[in-house]
Amino acid sequence: xxxxxxxxxxxxxxxxxxxxxxxxxxxxxxxxxxxxxxxxxxxxxxxxxxxxxxxxxxxxxxxxxxxxxxxxxxxxxxxxxxxxxxxxxxxxxxxxxxxxxxxxxxxxxxxxxxxxxxxxxxxxxxxxxxxxxxxxxxxxxxxxxxxxxxxxxxxxxxxxxxxxxxxxxxxxxxxxxxxxxxxxxxxxxxxxxxxxxxxxxxxxxxxxxxxxxxxxxxxxxxxxxxxxxxxxxxxxxxxxxxxxxxxxxxxxxxxxxxxxxxxxxxxxxxxxxxxxxxxxxxxxxxxxxxxxxxxxxxxxxxxxxxxxxxxxxxxxxxxxxxxxxxxxxxxxxxxxxxxxxxxxxxxxxxxxxxxxxxxxxxxxxxxxxxxxxxxxxxxxxxxxxxxxxxxxxxxxxxxxxxxxxxxxxxxxxxxxxxxxxxxxxxxxxxxxxxxxxxxxxxxxxxxxxxxxxxxxxxxxxxxxxxxxxxxxxxxxxxxxxxxxxxxxxxxxxxxxxxxxxxxxxx
Numbered sequence: 032x033x034x035x036x037x038x039x040x041x042x043x044x045x046x047x048x049x050x051x052x053x054x055x056x057x058x059x060x061x062x063x064x065x066x067x068x069x070x071x072x073x074x075x076x077x078x079x080x081x082x083x084x085x086x087x088x089x090x091x092x093x094x095x096x097x098x099x100x101x102x103x104x105x106x107x108x109x110x111x112x113x114x115x116x117x118x119x120x121x122x123x124x125x126x127x128x129x130x131x132x133x134x135x136x137x138x139x140x141x142x143x144x145x146x147x148x149x150x151x152x153x154x155x156x157x158x159x160x161x162x163x164x165x166x167x168x169x170x171x172x173x174x175x176x177x178x179x180x181x182x183x184x185x186x187x188x189x190x191x192x193x194x195x196x197x198x199x200x201x202x203x204x205x206x207x208x209x210x211x212x213x214x215x216x217x218x219x220x221x222x223x224x225x226x227x228x229x230x231x232x233x234x235x236x237x238x239x240x241x242x243x244x245x246x247x248x249x250x251x252x253x254x255x256x257x258x259x260x261x262x263x264x265x266x267x268x269x270x271x272x273x274x275x276x277x278x279x280x281x282x283x284x285x286x287x288x289x290x291x292x293x294x295x296x297x298x299x300x301x302x303x304x305x306x307x308x309x310x311x312x313x314x315x316x317x318x319x320x321x322x323x324x325x326x327x328x329x330x331x332x333x334x335x336x337x338x339x340x341x342x343x344x345x346x347x348x349x350x351x352x353x354x355x356x357x358x359x360x361x362x363x364x365x366x367x368x369x370x371x372x373x374x375x376x377x378x379x380x381x382x383x384x385x386x387x388x389x390x391x392x393x394x395x396x397x398x399x400x401x402x403x404x405x406x407x408x409x410x411x412x413x414x415x416x417x418x419x420x421x422x423x424x425x426x427x428x429x430x431x432x433x434x435x436x437x438x439x440x441x442x443x444x445x446x447x448x449x450x451x452x453x454x455x456x457x458x459x460x461x462x463x464x465x466x467x468x469x470x471x472x473x474x475x476x477x478x479x480x481x482x483x484x485x486x487x488x489x490x491x492x493x494x495x496x497x498x499x500x501x502x503x504x505x506x507x508x509x510x511x512x513x514x515x516x517x518x519x520x521x522x523x524x525x526x527x528x529x530x531x532x533x534x535x536x537x
Contacts, residue, residue, distance in 0.1 A: 053133055059141065062148050064446040066125030067439060069155065070118040071524060074432070077113035078517040080106040085471065085510020088417070088478070088503040092490040101165040103488035109162050111171030112187075115427065117155055119277045120190050122435050124151065124197045126280055126442070127224040130287075131201045134221030135208040143200035151193035158186030170486065172266060173246065175257040181250040188242045191235050194276075198228040219300050220287050226307040227279040230272065234315050237268025260327045267318030275314045275343075277427050279307070281434035284387060285354045288438075292384040293361030293377055298353040306346045306353075313343040323410050333407060340405040347398060354391065382457030386437030389465040390430050393472075397425030400476065415486075417502070418479025421472045429468045433461065436520050441537045443524055449531030453523050460523065464516035471509025478502030 055063075083093045083106055100106050124147055128139050161167035161183035169177040173184075205217070205225060217225075245257045245265070290297050297303065319336035322328055362373025379385050400422035403409050413419065444451045451457065479485075481498045489495070489503060 053136060055129070055132060055138055056141070059128075059132075059139055059144060060446050062144050063125040063129055064443070066121045066148060066151075067443060067446075069152070070121030070125075070435075071439070071521065073113040073117035073121070073155070074517065075521050077110045077118070078514050080110040081114070082510055082514040084110060085514075086507045087488055087490040088474070088483075088510075089507025090490050090500070090503055091507065099163075102168060103491070104168040104170065104486075105162065105165055107486065108168050108170050112158060112162065114432075115171050115273075115277070116187065116190055117158075118435075119427075119431065120194055121151060123227075123276065123280045124148075124193060126438065127227060127283070128197060128200065129442075130283060131204055131221045131224040134218040134224065135204055136218075137204060137208060140200050140203045143196055143203065147193045147196035147200065150189050150196060154186045154189030154193060156186070157182040157189065161186065172270065174266070175246070175249070175259045175262045178250060179246075181247060184242050184247040184250055188239070188247065191239060191242075194228070194231060194235065198232050201225050201228055219303060220283070222304055223279070223283050223286070223307045226304075226311055227276065227283070230279070230311040230314060231276040233311075234269050234272030234276065237265045237318075238270070238273075241265035260325060263322060263325065264318075264328070267321045268315070269318070271318045271321060272314045274427065275310050277431045279310060281387075281390070281431050281438075282306075282350060284434060284438050285350065285391065286357075289354065289384065289387055290357035290361065292381060293358050294364045295357040295359070295361030298356040302349065302353060306349050309346040309349075310343070313339060313346070317343055320405050320407075320410065323407055324414055337405060337407045341402070344398070344402065344405075351395075358388075380454075380458060382451065382454055382461065383437045383440040385458050386440065386461040387434050389461050390433035390437065393425050393433070393465065393468055394430035396469075396472070397422055397430055401426065413479050415484060416479035417475040417483045417485045417506070420485050421475025421479060424468060424475070425472050429464070433464055436461065436464075439520075439524060443527055444531060445536045447528055447531065448536040449527055449533055450535035451523070451537075452526040452531045456519065457523050460516050460519040463519065464513055467509045467512025467516055469509070470505055471513060474502045474505025474507075474509060478506065 080097075083097060084103075086093050087103065094100055094103065094106075097106065128144060132139050158167070161180040164180075166180035167173075167183035169179045169183070173179060173187075201221075201224065205221065208217075208221070241262050245254065245262055248254045249257045286297060286303050289295075317336055317340040319328060319333055320340045323333055358377060359367075359373050361378075362376045365373075365376040365378065367373030367376035377384070377388065379388070400418070403413060404419065404422060440451055440457055478499055481496065481502065483489075483496075483499045483502055489499070
């Protein structure tokens with residue numbers, strides 16, 4: 032492996048001199064590739080159950096379409112765990128291992144890479160057993176007093192452990208790089224990747240304590256019970272920062288890869304580092320805004336967390352400025368003129384870039400709706416309504432997922448040394464998801480304002496309101512388009528892996 036390194040002329044930061052000078056051992060590329068395969072396979076299973084939930088809001092009882100599905104909440108649990116935990120953990124473990132290796136110009140530690148991978152596989156297997164046998168219909172938030180089979184809790188614990196092993200791997204890589212480059216500034220791509228895992232290492236303490244010390248012993252009969260409020264508080268210590276563990280890998284692409292794809296230029300290396308440090312400092316103490324309606328938590332604490340929640344919005348505002356600056360430069364380099372003409376001159380025919388640009392547009396709406404959730408008073412109106420999953424699907428469900436899809440459109444071909452199959456179809460897939468999620472979110476958000484409850488099997492409910500009908504139809508239509516788009520994405524990836532033209536990696 033080559034570690035040809037030069038110094039950035041403006042910042043003095045060491046960089047890999049030429050992308051062609053960077054390679055990874057074939058065995059490590061294979062592990063990263065399988066991380067992505069597992070993550071997107073989990074997404075495929077999750078979106079099938081997501082379709083059932085979207086149609087149920089439209090009043091369609093689709094439980095009969097899923098043989099073996101015991102109840103609505105079993106499907107909702109599979110949807111949440113496979114999308115929000117398995118997909119994101121698998122993708123991030125693989126992708127950020129690669130970005131750290133690329134940034135430092137050195138391979139990962141082989142033993143730690145394999146240990147992380149097989150720990151994740153074991154966790155997926157255990158959690159899947161509990162969910163698919165109907166022994167864990169407690170959703171991905173798994174609040175007591177609902178109880179799942181011990182295999183579910185152990186599986187989730189192993190998934191978290193896999194991220195810790197990956198984190199150790201990144202720090203081992205950094206230590207090796209520092210021995211070879213004493214006193215030099217950490218290359219930006221490695222810096223932001225390691226900062227992401229450092230944030231998660233701290234944030235995951237809450238959920239680790241909840242699962243290992245409370246829920247797992249409870250499910251094994253070693254404890255008589257688990258206090259619901261204490262367990263919820265431990266969960267949300269990790270449960271909101273995990274949003275940034277999902278989001279920051281997309282930010283890494285937006286900051287460091289999208290500008291190159293758009294033929295633009297990163298606005299500022301130091302400012303990018305500040306953004307990731309702010310996420311590290313501000314993202315953890317914000318979980319209580321999910322507990323505004325919980326008794327037993329002092330109002331003063333809720334107010335403090337409300338302030339922090341608004342504070343963590345600022346790194347995203349800086350990100351919007353920085354990324355748009357890079358995109359505008361790229362658009363003008365492509366001949367764009369006027370105030371917004373540059374936007375339409377961006378290379379929208381590149382499926383990787385198009386997916387991420389559309390993800391950014393939806394994220395603007397997701398961020399705005401998130402500020403409503405963060406407000407102590409306005410949260411009372413939308414708490415536990417479909418407004419929340421409407422917001423969630425515009426942030427994690429689009430800003431993250433659609434960005435991951437866009438990244439995969441170059442990453443899978445690079446890992447397989449094959450050309451992407453169906454580039455025009457890939458662009459269409461992103462637009463289909465974009466339109467679908469806007470329709471879906473419109474239904475969810477408007478239904479939430481009318482009091483439509485979330486996490487409810489509406490098709491089987493004995494209560495309803497006429498004002499929920501239109502919102503449910505929008506949700507069903509949008510969810511169907513999102514499902515079709517996701518299946519199209521998996522088709523494109525599968526055709527690329529098996530039939531993409533060999534030797535034409537990006």
